[in-house]
Amino acid sequence: xxxxxxxxxxxxxxxxxxxxxxxxxxxxxxxxxxxxxxxxxxxxxxxxxxxxxxxxxxxxxxxxxxxxxxxxxxxxxxxxxxxxxxxxxxxxxxxxxxxxxxxxxxxxxxxxxxxxxxxxxxxxxxxxxx
Numbered sequence: 453x454x455x456x457x458x459x460x461x462x463x464x465x466x467x468x469x470x471x472x473x474x475x476x477x478x479x480x481x482x483x484x485x486x487x488x489x490x491x492x493x494x495x496x497x498x499x500x501x502x503x504x505x506x507x508x509x510x511x512x513x514x515x516x517x518x519x520x521x522x523x524x525x526x527x528x529x530x531x532x533x534x535x536x537x538x539x540x541x542x543x544x545x546x547x548x549x550x551x552x553x554x555x556x557x558x559x560x561x562x563x564x565x566x567x568x569x570x571x572x573x574x575x576x577x578x579x580x581x582x
Contacts, residue, residue, distance in 0.1 A: 454502055457483035462493065462573040468500035476502070477510045484514065488521035490528045493573040497564055499535040518550075526552050531571035533557075533564035 454473040458465045466483050468476065480500075487496065506514065531554040534547060539559040548555045556567040 455479040455483065455500070455504065457486055463495045463497060463568065464490070465497040466500065467497075468502040468504060470502055472502045472504070476504045477506045480504050480506070481510055481513050481517070484517045484521070488517065488524045490524075493528050493530055495568045495571055495573060496529050496532040497535075497568060498532065499561060499564065501535070501537070522551070529553050530573050531555070531568060533567045535559065535561050535564050 454471060455466075455468045455476040456479065458467065464487060466480075466487070468480070473479075529551070532547075532551065534555070534557045536543060536557055537559055539557045544555070544557045547557050554567075554571065556564065558564050558567070
């Protein structure tokens with residue numbers, strides 16, 4: 453499976469690896485639902501290194517998911533690292549503006565891993581201990 457969601461302890465990893473597969477769009481949308489259903493604090497890594505060909509219905513579902521799930525995600529996610537080949541300061545600013553928790557956008561998987569390692573699932577979004 454090219455798109456998968458893996459859990460390792462408190463860390464969720466949404467990963468897309470070559471080669472792309474026909475069901476990647478559905479797998480991606482299903483993974484979003486699982487992320488927003490988390491009942492325990494988590495750290496999120498998003499490393500999708502393939503182009504996911506979303507249908508117009510899937511793009512709409514993604515947008516609706518974000519609007520409906522943002523409060524749920526902000527209640528449980530302590531930090532998110534995104535690996536993007538075209539990572540830039542502007543991309544960092546845009547993604548950070550979308551969420552109240554710390555977000556780091558980088559082209560390096562090792563930098564993303566290091567960023568998440570510095571965050572505790574015990575910390576609240578406002579920086580205080582739970």
